[in-house]
Amino acid sequence: MNTVHQIAEKLTADQRAVVIALCGNAWKGGRPTPGILLMNAFELMHIDALKAADGGWIAFKAKPTELGAAVRAHLLSKENEHD
Structure with a gap:
């Protein structure tokens, strides 16, 4: 059993839904x-904090990690098996 499969199996149904919804996009x-x-x-997404040059405004950006994208793909393939 590989890491992606192990992580996917340990997620709750709600967590699986969040992975599918969020780990497909930045x-x-x-x-x-x-x-x-x-x-x-869960190390499935990486968050960066962005600050304006004047230091007055902070924004955040997040993107899926390679592991997050792989777990999402695994979950989607499992969903397609059941359809």
Whole structure:
């Protein structure tokens, strides 16, 4: 059993839905949502903090890690098997 499969199997149904929804896209905006923070904690997404030159405004961006993209692809393939 590989790492991707092990991670996918340990996720709850709600967490699997978050992976499918979030790990397919990059994101940029205000404060990260709880889902993005969760994916960052699982090392499925990486969050960067961006600051303006004057230091007065902070934005965040997140993108899936290679592992996050692989777990998402695995979950999608499992969903397609059941259809």
